[in-house]
Amino acid sequence: MNSSNPRVPWYTPVGEIQIEHKQNGKPNTGKVLAAVQAHADDIPFFCAGMIAKLVDEGYTAYLIQTTNDEKCGPTSSIGDTIRRNEEDIDVLAKNLGFQKVIHLGYRNHFLDEASPTEIRARLVYLIRALKIDTITTFNPWGHWEENPDHYITGQAVEAARWMAGMDKDYPEHPICGLSPHTVSELYYWTMRPGQPYNTVVDIEPYLEEKIAAMSANKSQGPAxxxxxxxxxxxxxxxxxxxxxxxxxxxxxxxxxxxxGLNEYKKIGEPYGLKYAEHFYYIPPGGTFTGSLMMSDIDVEKYIAEHAVDLNS
Ligand SMILES: [Zn+2]
Structure with a gap:
C-alpha cells in the first residue's frame, strides 16, 4: 500500500515486473512510436519520461490527440480555450521531440458521442500511413476510469492496432498506397488506483524532459x-x-x-529507482497467452508419434 489514503488502493503489480533503463546506441532507430492522448495534460502526467527515453533511443514519434480540449482552460471562451491548449501541445511536442501533432478534433468530454468505427478507421489510416510500430495510450479496460474520453480513446486504439494489419479491412487503402501494418507493442498507462502494471521505466535520466512536458500545460490541469x-x-x-x-x-x-514529482518517486521506490513511470506492456502478438496458440512444432511432434499408414 503506497497510497496516502488507506481506503484507496495503490496500483497493482502483475507478474514479473520488467524494469526498463536508458539504452545507449540508438537501438530503436527506424521504429515509429505514437502517443495517443485525449487531452493536453495526459502525456505529460503518464508517459512523458518514457517518450523522451524512446525518442532518445531512436524512435520517430507522433502525437495523436482525440479531443479538442474545449472544456479545460482559464478563460470562459471555448474558442480561446481550444487555441490555448493547441499552443500548449505544440510546446509539449517540441519539448519531447515529437515529429508532428495530429488533432482528431472530437469534442472534449463527449468522445462517447462520436462513432467508434469512425475513430477506429482514422486510427487505422494513421497506423498504416505512418507505419506505427509502438503505441502508448490509456488502458481501455482499466478500473475506476471516470472520463469517457480516456476509455473511448483506449478502446479505439486497442481495436485499430491489430485491425490495421488485416488485408480485408479497409480495402480502399491500398488504392491510396497504404499497406496493412500491425502495431506490435503497446504501453498502456497506469493511472487510477488498482490499475495493473508489469513494466517500470526508469525516467531519472529524462527528468528535465518530464518536467518540461508537465510545464507545457499552462492552460489546464494542476501543473x-x-x-x-x-x-x-x-x-x-x-x-x-x-x-x-x-x-x-x-x-x-x-x-x-x-x-510535482512525488508520485513518480513513489512509483520508483519499490524498484530502487529515484523517479519512474509504470505501464501495462503488451508484447508483439497481442493479449493472447502463448498457450492458446498451437505451435507447428507441437503438431509435427504429435504426427511423428501417432500417425499410422493409410492402409493400416
Ligand atoms: Zn485526460
Missing amino acids: GARGRRLKEKLKLQGKRLPELGDDDETADREFLRLF
Whole structure:
C-alpha cells in the first residue's frame, strides 16, 4: 500500500515486473512510436519520461490527440480555450521531440458521442500511413476510469492496432498506397488506483524532459503555471523562494521539481529507482497467452508419434 489514503488502493503489480533503463546506441532507430492522448495534460502526467527515453533511443514519434480540449482552460471562451491548449501541445511536442501533432478534433468530454468505427478507421489510416510500430495510450479496460474520453480513446486504439494489419479491412487503402501494418507493442498507462502494471521505466535520466512536458500545460490541469503564480503571490507579501529563480518559466519548472514529482518517486521506490513511470506492456502478438496458440512444432511432434499408414 503506497497510497496516502488507506481506503484507496495503490496500483497493482502483475507478474514479473520488467524494469526498463536508458539504452545507449540508438537501438530503436527506424521504429515509429505514437502517443495517443485525449487531452493536453495526459502525456505529460503518464508517459512523458518514457517518450523522451524512446525518442532518445531512436524512435520517430507522433502525437495523436482525440479531443479538442474545449472544456479545460482559464478563460470562459471555448474558442480561446481550444487555441490555448493547441499552443500548449505544440510546446509539449517540441519539448519531447515529437515529429508532428495530429488533432482528431472530437469534442472534449463527449468522445462517447462520436462513432467508434469512425475513430477506429482514422486510427487505422494513421497506423498504416505512418507505419506505427509502438503505441502508448490509456488502458481501455482499466478500473475506476471516470472520463469517457480516456476509455473511448483506449478502446479505439486497442481495436485499430491489430485491425490495421488485416488485408480485408479497409480495402480502399491500398488504392491510396497504404499497406496493412500491425502495431506490435503497446504501453498502456497506469493511472487510477488498482490499475495493473508489469513494466517500470526508469525516467531519472529524462527528468528535465518530464518536467518540461508537465510545464507545457499552462492552460489546464494542476501543473504548468503554478510556479509563476506562487512567485507573484509571494512578491505581494514581500517574500520570495530563491529556488523559483528569476523568470516565469524557471519558476514553473522548479515548482514542479519541488512539488510535482512525488508520485513518480513513489512509483520508483519499490524498484530502487529515484523517479519512474509504470505501464501495462503488451508484447508483439497481442493479449493472447502463448498457450492458446498451437505451435507447428507441437503438431509435427504429435504426427511423428501417432500417425499410422493409410492402409493400416
Ligand atoms: Zn485526460
